[in-house]
Amino acid sequence: MDQTVEKKEVQFSEGAMAEIRRYLSHYPADRQKSALLPILHIAQAEFGGWVSPEAMDKVAEILNIQPIEVYEVATFYTMFNLKPVGKHVLEVCRTGPCMLRGSDDLIMHLENKLGCRVGETSADGNFTLKTVECLASCGTGPMLQVREQYYENLDAASADQLLEDLKASTVKKPWEENY
Amino acid sequence: MGRKLLTEHINVEGIETFDVYRKHGGYASVEKALKTMTPEEVVEEVKTSGLRGRGGAGFPTGMKWSFLAKPEGKPRYLVCNADESEPGTFKDRYLMEKLPHLLVEGMITSSYALGCRTSYIYIRGELMYILRILEKAIAEAYANGFLGENILGSGYSLDLHVHPGGGAYICGEETALLESLEGKRGNPRNKPPFPAVWGLYGSPTVVNNVESIATVPWIVNNTAAEYAKIGVGRSTGTKLISAGGNINKPGVYEIEMGITVEEFIYSEEYCGGIWKGRDMKAVIAGGSSVPILPKDLILKTAAGEDRLMTYESLSDGGFATGTMLGSGGFFVMDDQTCIVRHTWTLARFYHHESCGQCSPCREGTGWLEKVLHRIEYGHGHMHDIDLLVSVAKQIEGNTICPLGDAAAWPVAAAVRHFREEFEWHVKHPEQATSPGAVFNKNASVLA
Numbered sequence: 001m002d003q004t005v006e007k008k009e010v011q012f013s014e015g016a017m018a019e020i021r022r023y024l025s026h027y028p029a030d031r032q033k034s035a036l037l038p039i040l041h042i043a044q045a046e047f048g049g050w051v052s053p054e055a056m057d058k059v060a061e062i063l064n065i066q067p068i069e070v071y072e073v074a075t076f077y078t079m080f081n082l083k084p085v086g087k088h089v090l091e092v093c094r095t096g097p098c099m100l101r102g103s104d105d106l107i108m109h110l111e112n113k114l115g116c117r118v119g120e121t122s123a124d125g126n127f128t129l130k131t132v133e134c135l136a137s138c139g140t141g142p143m144l145q146v147r148e149q150y151y152e153n154l155d156a157a158s159a160d161q162l163l164e165d166l167k168a169s170t171v172k173k174p175w176e177e178n179y
Numbered sequence: 180m181g182r183k184l185l186t187e188h189i190n191v192e193g194i195e196t197f198d199v200y201r202k203h204g205g206y207a208s209v210e211k212a213l214k215t216m217t218p219e220e221v222v223e224e225v226k227t228s229g230l231r232g233r234g235g236a237g238f239p240t241g242m243k244w245s246f247l248a249k250p251e252g253k254p255r256y257l258v259c260n261a262d263e264s265e266p267g268t269f270k271d272r273y274l275m276e277k278l279p280h281l282l283v284e285g286m287i288t289s290s291y292a293l294g295c296r297t298s299y300i301y302i303r304g305e306l307m308y309i310l311r312i313l314e315k316a317i318a319e320a321y322a323n324g325f326l327g328e329n330i331l332g333s334g335y336s337l338d339l340h341v342h343p344g345g346g347a348y349i350c351g352e353e354t355a356l357l358e359s360l361e362g363k364r365g366n367p368r369n370k371p372p373f374p375a376v377w378g379l380y381g382s383p384t385v386v387n388n389v390e391s392i393a394t395v396p397w398i399v400n401n402t403a404a405e406y407a408k409i410g411v412g413r414s415t416g417t418k419l420i421s422a423g424g425n426i427n428k429p430g431v432y433e434i435e436m437g438i439t440v441e442e443f444i445y446s447e448e449y450c451g452g453i454w455k456g457r458d459m460k461a462v463i464a465g466g467s468s469v470p471i472l473p474k475d476l477i478l479k480t481a482a483g484e485d486r487l488m489t490y491e492s493l494s495d496g497g498f499a500t501g502t503m504l505g506s507g508g509f510f511v512m513d514d515q516t517c518i519v520r521h522t523w524t525l526a527r528f529y530h531h532e533s534c535g536q537c538s539p540c541r542e543g544t545g546w547l548e549k550v551l552h553r554i555e556y557g558h559g560h561m562h563d564i565d566l567l568v569s570v571a572k573q574i575e576g577n578t579i580c581p582l583g584d585a586a587a588w589p590v591a592a593a594v595r596h597f598r599e600e601f602e603w604h605v606k607h608p609e610q611a612t613s614p615g616a617v618f619n620k621n622a623s624v625l626a
Contacts, residue, residue, distance in 0.1 A: 097266055
């Protein structure tokens with residue numbers, strides 16, 4: 001059986017490359033691997049909210065390191081999605097302090113509302129529901145994060161409204177105008 | 180009303196901008212240090228102030244600075260640890276969001292003291308919006324001559340950058356943070372050598388918490404002697420406390436070291452008492468890794484005195500009766516809180532966040548989570564309670580970094596102080612797993 005996996009090469013946009021070059025300038029010339037995490041964040045934003053093997057290979061090429069060096073980092077840090085996700089990724093904090101303020105109820109409500117469980121994507125492709133461990137919002141729980149935005153002191157009604165607002169929104173990249 | 184050294188101007192409109200910050204005395208410490216003090220004098224001031232690291236360990240900041248090796252031909256680095264991820268702790272996020280220039284000013288003054296030419300702020304990746312706030316502040320500092328070449332004509336030059344993490348709690352441990360900053364997995368390094376000798380890129384490095392660095396400008400501006408006058412004993416100055424949980428007024432408060440725990444919880448100036456008119460059951464005083472204490476023990480020391488918000492008073496009696504000030508992540512549980520469930524969520528956190536490098540931590544945190552899960556969900560046995568204690572003991576002290584201890588202590592303390600509640604869960608599985616069911620010690624039935 002042919003084990004060859006066909007990979008499609010990906011390309012960063014000029015906006016993303018400018019951001020990558022900016023990060024590369026922060027580190028000594030012989031220590032460019034330091035830019036790996038920032039570039040993985042850029043790759044995730046650039047390529048639909050997740051880092052594919054092709055995207056990771058591209059990052060390795062930019063940094064002139066072996067692809068395995070990128071894979072081992074991308075799989076270690078929880079912020080990087082290793083499979084396709086929905087248009088919006090809802091990251092609900094579930095750790096102790098948020099639990100005290102009702103995160104269990106919020107998670108259950110979102111599962112019912114979206115018709116999917118934690119770790120899954122809603123049938124319409126709009127939302128991927130994830131739980132995360134502590135987002136430093138312990139005084140304003142229950143809360144969730146969508147991209148760079150925090151939504152705090154949530155209840156069922158405000159969570160429902162948030163879903164509607166997100167559905168109607170477009171996803172921009174951090175280096176785009178009016179992000 | 181206590182003195183505010185860090186947050187005095189936090190509610191001033193536009194304080195996040197260079198111009199407004201400068202009008203309120205911002206960057207004075209950079210001017211004073213670069214124009215009138217030698218780096219050694221700045222280090223000495225911080226040493227004399229008694230400032231202790233505000234990230235959790237409480238190690239004297241000036242002493243840490245004085246350990247920095249000064250070999251010729253190697254750069255030195257200052258790295259700000261802004262990877263705040265300890266459950267219950269959100270003070271650094273608040274400080275950076277509201278007062279980004281305070282951190283930038285602290286980084287410049289501290290970098291001068293340490294002889295650094297390049298410094299980094301390592302911020303947890305989840306806080307990308309704060310990264311952009313900081314980058315804006317840094318750009319303003321460059322534009323106004325406080326960063327870059329020949330700052331204020333002093334001959335001193337500094338570049339400052341913000342580096343995002345990727346969502347790993349372990350990167351708050353200083354050597355894991357350095358590994359991560361080098362573009363690797365966040366696995367802690369063996370110590371020694373300590374970062375002061377072998378840090379970022381193998382160069383001498385100081386890693387300090389956000390709040391510690393943000394305190395340096397006040398000390399330089401007002402002198403160490405003035406700083407040391409505030410507080411009690413070896414707990415000098417003020418401390419940011421992140422107050423959360425079942426209280427009326429969650430938020431970040433700057434307290435003078437030495438107010439009582441009771442005042443902090445019940446006064447209107449701070450937490451405003453327990454929400455919904457309930458009674459207090461327990462408190463975790465210094466972030467999730469420190470031992471939980473029941474109501475009586477958090478309010479009084481082993482000697483029967485009022486417990487104070489200081490490093491010493493909170494750790495009174497060691498782990499048997501005391502806890503720790505830690506990172507200042509103070510979360511309060513009311514009498515409707517299920518301690519078993521809460522402890523399980525913390526164990527789940529540490530299992531999730533273990534980097535997996537050391538077997539006792541990698542395996543042990545998983546055991547703790549699983550055993551707590553089965554007790555919480557009505558499948559526990561009495562011997563499981565002692566098993567928790569046993570596993571915690573086998574993790575503690577047997578790992579490269581303190582994450583193992585941080586995972587073990589909350590579980591061991593919860594069993595020590597609330598054993599009856601664990602036993603009740605085992606004896607009454609149907610009741611214990613009912614929605615909203617909570618063990619009430621006084622009534623010995625559901626609350």
